[in-house]
Amino acid sequence: xxxxxxxxxxxxxxxxxxxxxxxxxxxxxSQLDAxxxxxxxxxxxxxxxxxxDAREGGLRxxxxxxxxxxxxxxxxxxxxxxxxxxxxxxxxxxxLRNGVFVAQPGTLVTKCPSKxxxxxxxxxDRA
Amino acid sequence: xxxLGRAALIVAxxxxxxxxxxxxxxxxxxxxxxxxxxxxxxxAAFAAxxxxxxxxxxxxxxxxxxxxxVQEHTSSDLSSAYKLSAFWGGQEGSLLLWLLILTGYSxxxxxxxxxxxxxxxxxxxxxxGGVCVFFAFMVTVVASxxxxxxxxxxxxxxxxxxxxxxxxxxxxxxxxxxxGLAIPWAFAMGALLSRRTDERWIVATRRWTLAAWTFLxxxxxxxxxxxxxxxxxxxxxxxxPVENAALMPWLAATAFLxxxxxxxxxxxxxxxxxxxxxGAFLLSLFGTFLTRSGVVNSIHSFTQSxxxxxxxxxxxxxxxxxLALVFSRLPILxxxxxxxxxxxxxxxxxxxxxxxxxxxxxxxxxxxxxxVSEAVRGEAVNVGGPYYNFFxxxxxxxLLLLMGIGPLIAWRRxxxxxxGRTFLVPLGVALAVGLVLLVLGAGSSIPGLIAYTxxxxxxxxxxxxxxxxxxxxxxxxxxxxxxxxxxLVSRNRRRYGGYIVHAAVVLLAIGVxxxxxxxxxxxxxxxxxxxxxxxxxxxxxxxxxxxxxxxxVQVRAVLDVERDGSExxxxxxxxxxxxxxxxxxxxxxIRSDLLTGEDLFVTTDRIDGDDSVYVKVFVKPLVNxxxxxxxxxxxxxxxxxxxxxxxxxxxxxxxxxxxxxxxx
Amino acid sequence: MTLLALALAAxxxxxxxxxxxxxxxxxxxxxxxxLDEPGELERRRLALAEERDRALGALKELEFxxxxxxxxDEDYRALxxxxxxxxxxALRALEPRATGELGRVRAxx
Numbered sequence: 001x002x003x004x005x006x007x008x009x010x011x012x013x014x015x016x017x018x019x020x021x022x023x024x025x026x027x028x029x030s031q032l033d034a035x036x037x038x039x040x041x042x043x044x045x046x047x048x049x050x051x052x053d054a055r056e057g058g059l060r061x062x063x064x065x066x067x068x069x070x071x072x073x074x075x076x077x078x079x080x081x082x083x084x085x086x087x088x089x090x091x092x093x094x095x096l097r098n099g100v101f102v103a104q105p106g107t108l109v110t111k112c113p114s115k116x117x118x119x120x121x122x123x124x125d126r127a
Numbered sequence: 128x129x130x131l132g133r134a135a136l137i138v139a140x141x142x143x144x145x146x147x148x149x150x151x152x153x154x155x156x157x158x159x160x161x162x163x164x165x166x167x168x169x170x171a172a173f174a175a176x177x178x179x180x181x182x183x184x185x186x187x188x189x190x191x192x193x194x195x196x197v198q199e200h201t202s203s204d205l206s207s208a209y210k211l212s213a214f215w216g217g218q219e220g221s222l223l224l225w226l227l228i229l230t231g232y233s234x235x236x237x238x239x240x241x242x243x244x245x246x247x248x249x250x251x252x253x254x255x256g257g258v259c260v261f262f263a264f265m266v267t268v269v270a271s272x273x274x275x276x277x278x279x280x281x282x283x284x285x286x287x288x289x290x291x292x293x294x295x296x297x298x299x300x301x302x303x304x305x306x307g308l309a310i311p312w313a314f315a316m317g318a319l320l321s322r323r324t325d326e327r328w329i330v331a332t333r334r335w336t337l338a339a340w341t342f343l344x345x346x347x348x349x350x351x352x353x354x355x356x357x358x359x360x361x362x363x364x365x366x367x368p369v370e371n372a373a374l375m376p377w378l379a380a381t382a383f384l385x386x387x388x389x390x391x392x393x394x395x396x397x398x399x400x401x402x403x404x405x406g407a408f409l410l411s412l413f414g415t416f417l418t419r420s421g422v423v424n425s426i427h428s429f430t431q432s433x434x435x436x437x438x439x440x441x442x443x444x445x446x447x448x449x450l451a452l453v454f455s456r457l458p459i460l461x462x463x464x465x466x467x468x469x470x471x472x473x474x475x476x477x478x479x480x481x482x483x484x485x486x487x488x489x490x491x492x493x494x495x496x497x498x499v500s501e502a503v504r505g506e507a508v509n510v511g512g513p514y515y516n517f518f519x520x521x522x523x524x525x526l527l528l529l530m531g532i533g534p535l536i537a538w539r540r541x542x543x544x545x546x547g548r549t550f551l552v553p554l555g556v557a558l559a560v561g562l563v564l565l566v567l568g569a570g571s572s573i574p575g576l577i578a579y580t581x582x583x584x585x586x587x588x589x590x591x592x593x594x595x596x597x598x599x600x601x602x603x604x605x606x607x608x609x610x611x612x613x614x615l616v617s618r619n620r621r622r623y624g625g626y627i628v629h630a631a632v633v634l635l636a637i638g639v640x641x642x643x644x645x646x647x648x649x650x651x652x653x654x655x656x657x658x659x660x661x662x663x664x665x666x667x668x669x670x671x672x673x674x675x676x677x678x679x680v681q682v683r684a685v686l687d688v689e690r691d692g693s694e695x696x697x698x699x700x701x702x703x704x705x706x707x708x709x710x711x712x713x714x715x716x717i718r719s720d721l722l723t724g725e726d727l728f729v730t731t732d733r734i735d736g737d738d739s740v741y742v743k744v745f746v747k748p749l750v751n752x753x754x755x756x757x758x759x760x761x762x763x764x765x766x767x768x769x770x771x772x773x774x775x776x777x778x779x780x781x782x783x784x785x786x787x788x789x790x791x
Numbered sequence: 792m793t794l795l796a797l798a799l800a801a802x803x804x805x806x807x808x809x810x811x812x813x814x815x816x817x818x819x820x821x822x823x824x825x826l827d828e829p830g831e832l833e834r835r836r837l838a839l840a841e842e843r844d845r846a847l848g849a850l851k852e853l854e855f856x857x858x859x860x861x862x863x864d865e866d867y868r869a870l871x872x873x874x875x876x877x878x879x880x881a882l883r884a885l886e887p888r889a890t891g892e893l894g895r896v897r898a899x900x
Contacts, residue, residue, distance in 0.1 A: 134800035
């Protein structure tokens, strides 16, 4: 009886995650290509590329692969976490439109600067 | 002094190896003195690890920057408490803390476990030794906290956000939980290795498991509180892999605590319990691995660390060992007893277990999915909050209901008519509450309404149990109601302590339901004098204040709060900019309504030079029930854990009849 | 500094080795060095003892549940008979074993 329920359960998960499309792909700038649809983009903010205002007109910067040079321009509106800065690793959701990654407002998340990243159980900053 | 630290760890590693090898040989060949010697090795390993830990702690407090670790994680301007907390602030130190707690627990288990039977203990020792070997190896060879360098003048300092009381408590509590789950696992493996079929190992480890489970639960609640008040992104739990890493072993341990009761009372589910205790331990190892290795994208850990592969190797080893052992002993684990009825307390425990394990597996799948999809499709796909929340509701709500049903059903078999009678009052209360809430507008969220109604049902059934029990004791001759109540609880600590813990879970459910299903969020830009209306509240920006302290510049927006025409005081929210490292921390303003448990939560996004502020305001109904739940949880656990002289005598009679005063 | 550290480390190592060797130092030539494992008889006694405690515990809980009203009178009447019988059997099964074991112990097994 136990084995049956477990099997049934696993079937439910697999169905949900594959059909209901519960997931958003997590990509690097070099993987973006001509992707359409909502994705999560993770990378490093290129030094010297930050311009504009996230609240008025939009924040613009370039995001590059953490290990690599491929980069993409990003347009972001909404709240910016305090830790956001050049050379920091960030994650943001959005869609690629005409070569510019237009971000979903409020989805910008900054990771902890690498100095403190070698972690222990969950006591790090949640930016 | 780093040489002392390094040497002490090498000694610890050697002792652990001895405990493993000599202990295994002693148990296998039945040698008493060698087995005793291996036990001593475990105790000595704790002493050696303690020595190493003291060396590190002293170096931290002394600002000895010749220790690379000290230099990387502290600076001389930190207070002593935070310097000490840097012990677990980095990879190497936190691994040493793991080892310290592991050897500590092992030493205590061995010292107090001498009563459980020499043959059982003889096998427990090498198993514990094996785990100690791994962690001792990690801190000696792979990630030593005692690396040295020519001492620079100053240290790198600690992130401002880690300089708070939570950092002092949250990691140690979590570790006490994670590591504690190794003890029941080791005793279970010991029982299998010694081919014992009795419940000795369960009896011996019951309080350990409870304690570890309590620490893990409280540690998580503390982490949630930290995220809520200090980090201030507006919530307390985000289904981040690191958060899930602690939740999964906790769920497995919860299932284990329940199903073990069935084994004790009916002798059933022996194999299932083995699987659960193995699962809980492996998940805690996996959780430790997840938060350190950078394998899964989390906002917490990002660097690919070198210890990942080692951890993975050990987890695979432990999994293989445990499963092979369980499988090879399957014949002696089979039990004759069968489930008599699908409507009985045993059955509700079984359903509870299935739901808990299902939830645990859901979370595991969600955490592993990005890795699986990357391997299969070439790109990592993250499942988001909706996935987790869907299954939390699907499994959590029935679990909530079961908490109310379980206590009202009898063991073995319950007739439907008897059920109807016992359910009448709690069911009535629940329906009444549900209707009232519906009228008050709670119908805006169906899951929320269901959660509230089920919660009312459970609380009513728990209260009912207490009342019935007290009344029965009174009828037996107790002098007064309070006396009846206290004697009821003290004579049935496990049962009523358990009910208190259930009440805590219900409070948690109410808090979570209220603050998520019925939350209101508004964002806005305010200039001095302007207002923002959120739910019942009106916030008006009065002014922007700036203050300088020793290590930071504090900017605060001062907002006046009003509700239904009455002034409720003012709220301050803003940012601190720290001079060292040029960091900014978010300081939220929270106004808690003590009567309703509701929070008015304000976080500022940006404060401009022209005194305009971008604010995000949350109204979270009932959120403080979550923290209240933590306190009730601790209380319930204490009641259950409290030593019971009567129970001890009974166990002594069972396991050492010749030691006890002659019975027959 | 280093000399002190090494001296302390050496002291620690020596202390640990002595502590680990203690069982051998205290009994250099013991009469019996066997780890007592429960024999067949002891295992059966343990199993019976657990069964007895389980039966007695179930009986006690049934009484408790009945007194507090969780179990109705008819359900109680239906369940108590078989439980009492199981408990009595378990107690009886334990008795001769216990005397048997005691007899063996007195005879100096």
